[in-house]
Amino acid sequence: MTTTGTTTGTVAPADDVRQRIVAAADALFYGRGIQAVGMDEVRAAAGVSLKRLYTQFPGKEQLVLAVLDARHRQWQDGLTAAAAGIAAPRDRLLAVYDFLERWFTDDTFRGCGFINAFGELGATSPGVAQAARAHKESFQVYVAALAEEAGGDADLAAQLVLLAEGAQTTAAISGRPDAARQARRAAQVLVEAALGAPTGPGGADGARVR
Template sequence: MATSTATAVEPETTARIVETADALFYARGIQAVGMDEIRSTAGVSLKKLYAAFPGKEQLIAAVLTGRHELWEQGIRTAVDAAETPRDELLAVYDFLESWFGDETFRGCGFINAFGELGATSPAIAEIARDHKDSFQRFIADIAAHAVADADRAEELAAQLALLAEGAQTTAAIAGTADAAVHARRAAAVLIDAATR
């Protein structure tokens, strides 16, 4: 039986690397942060860093996977607290307002990653697209409960997702949570029109 010469990396170390990379990438941008800075900030050896993540693209993918899980958990918690499908749809914008008000908010990590690497990294572009598709399906599922007509529900979901995406970009640039408030008001108008 052959023995592996690869160094196993403890899950805690891997998690610390991902957490460190996430904070640095999100604050300063992916291309501005090198692997050596991640290594030193995380307090790991270069050998352990590369044992956990053989390349920067794998580390970026792990960071985005973690962001996707946090996003889904946060938005699901907000929506689950609502009582009606209309309230569930509007809860998305309440969640956004809370997120935009966080002092560390720098926009959507997936939009940021796509903007930096989408043209040169098909893998990162695909991760960003999958995240956005997942959000679109999430909104569509709720809209299907709010609107009886399937075509109207699908159109409403597309409109509401677009409002949420635009609010994220606007809030990042403006530096305020106001975009979520305006998007919520517009969403209420669209929902009420679709359910009449």
């Protein structure tokens, strides 16, 4: 799995160039669509030679998969960071939608990269389809864990996931980020319906339904 087990103390230059390539490719693929971006453009954006690009990734598909892998890790990091420091399990669940809202307001936001890649290449590339499936399934598992901590079951988690997914595509296509807040309000209703009235001491805004 790991690239080359170099024994150098600092970051291996090979890993550095890999990350630069992946970051450049991600920005281009995500912003314009994968097939709309040529390898030469990736090379230029990464500031690397074409030969080096092809020694790091044997083909475009492997680069795409590496990009999706990196994007998946960033998504997971962002999710856990959003939940960090929040005491109430119920608010950790809702923090998912706060994280979405911050993402949607980023002006480079163009929907979920996995949904986009799946629609564009899922039928052609089994690897891309599998990456999308794994990403979404991992999100399901994450939300299910949060839901369980809050006392909810898998059904509640699945429904909260639907809201998050719908918010992503709606925000992407409409161009307006308020889908995140709408999803949060709906999630609050679902959570309260499943778990009962909100817990007592919750400060912030967790208590107001509407």
